[in-house]
C-alpha cells in the first residue's frame with residue numbers, strides 16, 4: 153500500500169490509516185478481527201484516543217506488543233497537566249507499548265483551549281517533556297474548527313493536524329491544507345465518510361485520494377468495510393463523470409445538518425446514545441426495519457424520551473447541531489416507522 157511522508161514527523165505512513173471510534177460498538181473479538189485485517193492489508197497507521205473507551209485496549213490486544221513497523225497515534229481530551237500525564241500513562245498501558253508514535257491534543261476546537269495548550273507553561277509542555285523522555289515520538293493536534301486548526305498549524309508547535317475532510321465539509325479546508333504544506337505539518341483527514349453519512353465509499357475515498365499528502369483514517373467497524381476501502385485505494389483514483397454527479401446528489405440530499413457520529417456530545421446525563429438517535433435519517437435508508445425497530449435502536453429511542461433538555465450535549469457538539477430539536481424530530485419519525493412496522497407484522 154502506498155505510503156506518504158507525514159510532514160515534519162518524517163514518518164512514512166500508509167495513505168490509508170485506521171480510525172478506531174467504531175470498534176467500540178462491536179464485540180472485542182470482532183474489534184480484534186478488524187484490526188488484524190487492517191494489518192494484513194498493509195495499513196501501518198492506527199489512530200485511537202483515550203476517550204474512545206475500549207478502543208486503545210483492543211488495539212493493544214490485537215498488536216500484542218508488536219510495535220515494530222506500526223505507527224500508533226492516540227490523544228487526550230484532558231485540559232490539565234496532571235490529567236494529560238495520567239492519560240498518557242494509561243494509553244501506554246492499554247496499548248502495551250513503551251512509546252506512542254504520535255500523541256495528539258484531542259478536539260481543540262476553541263481559541264481559549266488552544267491558548268491554554270500553547271501558553272509558556274501550557275499543556276503542550278507535558279507532551280514535550282514526554283517527548284524528551286522518549287515516551288512520545290511526535291506531537292500533533294486535532295480540531296473540528298477551521299480557524300483554530302489554522303492557528304494551530306501556524307504556531308509551528310505541532311507536527312501534525314487532524315481535521316475532518318470529505319466532499320461534504322470541504323469549504324475552507326483548501327487554505328488549511330495549503331498552510332499545512334507550507335509549515336510541513338502532516339495532514340490526517342478524519343471523517344472521510346462524514347461519520348458514515350456518505351454511504352458510497354467509492355466516491356468518498358476517491359475524492360480524498362486527490363490530495364497527495366493526506367492520510368485518511370476512515371472509522372471502521374467491520375472487516376468487509378476495510379476490505380472495500382483498501383480495494384478502492386489500490387484501484388484507479390480518477391473520479392468519473394458519473395461519480396462527480398453522485399457526489400453532487402449526496403451533497404444536495406444531506407446539506408450540513410447531520411450527525412457525524414463522533415460522540416463528542418457524550419456523556420449524556422440521561423444515558424442517551426445520542427448519535428444512534430441522531431443518525432436515524434441515514435440509518436433508515438440502510439438498515440432493515442427489524443434492526444431499526446427492535447433491539448439496540450429501539451432501546452436508544454426508548455431512552456431518548458428521558459432527555460431532560462439540559463443542553464450540555466449541544467455545547468459539546470463541534471458541528472453546533474441543535475441536538476434537542478433534531479432528536480425530537482427523529483423520535484417522531486422513529487415512532488411513526490415503528491407503528492407502521494408493527495402493523496405490517498400484525499397483518500401477516
Ligand code: SF4
Nearest residue numbers: 420459460462463465
Ligand atoms: S439535552 Fe438531552 S440528550 Fe443532551 S445531554 Fe441533556 S439529557 Fe442528554
Ligand code: SF4
Nearest residue numbers: 411412414415417469
Ligand atoms: S450530535 Fe454532534 S457531537 Fe454528537 S455524535 Fe453527532 S455530530 Fe458528534
